[in-house]
Amino acid sequence: MVKTEATLVAPSLDPGLLRPDFPALDQKIHGHPLVYLDNAATTQKPTAVLRALDRYYRRDCSNVHRGVHTLSQRSTASYESARGIVQRFLGSSSDREIVFVRGATEGINLVARSFLGPRLEPGDEVLVTAMEHHANIVPWQLVCKAAGARLRVLPMDDRGELRLEELGKVLTERTRLLAAVHVSNALGTVNPVEELVAAARQRGVPVLLDGAQAVPHKAVNVEALGCDFYVFSGHKAFGPTGIGVLWGRREHLETMEPYQGGGDMIVTVGFEGSTFREPPARFEAGTPNIAGAIGLGAALEYLEELGLPQIEAYEAELLSYATQRIGSLPGIRLIGTARRKAGVLSFVVEGVHPHDVGTILDQRGVAVRVGHHCAQPVMAHFGVPATVRASFAFYNTRFEVDALEQGLREVKEIFGP
Numbered sequence: 001m002v003k004t005e006a007t008l009v010a011p012s013l014d015p016g017l018l019r020p021d022f023p024a025l026d027q028k029i030h031g032h033p034l035v036y037l038d039n040a041a042t043t044q045k046p047t048a049v050l051r052a053l054d055r056y057y058r059r060d061c062s063n064v065h066r067g068v069h070t071l072s073q074r075s076t077a078s079y080e081s082a083r084g085i086v087q088r089f090l091g092s093s094s095d096r097e098i099v100f101v102r103g104a105t106e107g108i109n110l111v112a113r114s115f116l117g118p119r120l121e122p123g124d125e126v127l128v129t130a131m132e133h134h135a136n137i138v139p140w141q142l143v144c145k146a147a148g149a150r151l152r153v154l155p156m157d158d159r160g161e162l163r164l165e166e167l168g169k170v171l172t173e174r175t176r177l178l179a180a181v182h183v184s185n186a187l188g189t190v191n192p193v194e195e196l197v198a199a200a201r202q203r204g205v206p207v208l209l210d211g212a213q214a215v216p217h218k219a220v221n222v223e224a225l226g227c228d229f230y231v232f233s234g235h236k237a238f239g240p241t242g243i244g245v246l247w248g249r250r251e252h253l254e255t256m257e258p259y260q261g262g263g264d265m266i267v268t269v270g271f272e273g274s275t276f277r278e279p280p281a282r283f284e285a286g287t288p289n290i291a292g293a294i295g296l297g298a299a300l301e302y303l304e305e306l307g308l309p310q311i312e313a314y315e316a317e318l319l320s321y322a323t324q325r326i327g328s329l330p331g332i333r334l335i336g337t338a339r340r341k342a343g344v345l346s347f348v349v350e351g352v353h354p355h356d357v358g359t360i361l362d363q364r365g366v367a368v369r370v371g372h373h374c375a376q377p378v379m380a381h382f383g384v385p386a387t388v389r390a391s392f393a394f395y396n397t398r399f400e401v402d403a404l405e406q407g408l409r410e411v412k413e414i415f416g417p
Ligand code: C6P
Pocket: 040, 041, 042, 102, 103, 104, 105, 106, 133, 135, 136, 181, 183, 184, 185, 186, 210, 212, 213, 233, 369, 373, 374
């Protein structure tokens, strides 16, 4: 970040100062300045992350936990130091609770296979919410099917808010896990996860929270949330692709069988059987994504330096501006109007297929995502096959919202009233 006296005195967030940190933002698309509004799919990377990756590959490239030589010691130190950064970032009490995985998807699958699967019996239930990403539905369905258990769903209303009054009906004595999204990728709803956790805990039901869309936008403290597992993906939090985090309470991780077998997760191996290391090593079979973990550490440090409260406040203001500008355009229907939202504005343009909207916007340099956003049940709830989704990060500006608005006006002109 470019530090000026102003940023040091008043720590509010100024995207004008931050944008030079993100080289990819500075380019033209079809002759227009790039307006990158697809941050929920993946975020752009600051030079701090690019430098960390470059340094690892240029200077320290070596495998971890295996070598006595200097390069291996350096890369091991950087990899384990990244684990410590994640621990601090999430407010976890031990770095042994931090498992590096490929992303949120793998984190959820790991918990489904190694924690829930062995505990499920016929007739048991897993509770999810109506606004889950497929990654927080399908892994549970797979283990439920194998065990003869079933998935139950906490419904939502037409604003895209969970119907908490229904919780008593779907959280039952057969519930073995509650899996809920912290912030919805398709709607932007910030769920009252504290209330969900409290209700589940009262019944002794463990909770997994999918933080893929929360971590880039707000401070997360797993101890304060009181959940049992928390997952997120590095690439949505300004880090590299192919790296993510599963945070799990130590008492759970210690009871869990390995998810995959291979090098680095064993203590002894013989043809008659093998023994396994303590968590987190037990869940990190094979050569890990070393550069990814180091890059993720750099990304989280960058976020800490900006300040998550500052990010949250700035983005709330930007989202409210966008909601007002885009929501007041004729023929636009907003999908997801919850009272607490973060980062996402989903909508449909009357009479125009979302893919056409996305293509026309791209011609004007505006990058949005169109489709079902891997949340088909959400689309079904709102009776649409797809939406246009603008998703924001702290480096986005009001000018970019204006560019989106202008692009949508042109879409309406092309397709007529
Ligand atoms: N959502 C989106 O454009 P992975 O693919 O493992 O990094 O993240 C999966 C995932 C899980 N939960 C939520 C809430 C998510 O938003 C995502 C990824 C992207 O919305 C790609 S579909």
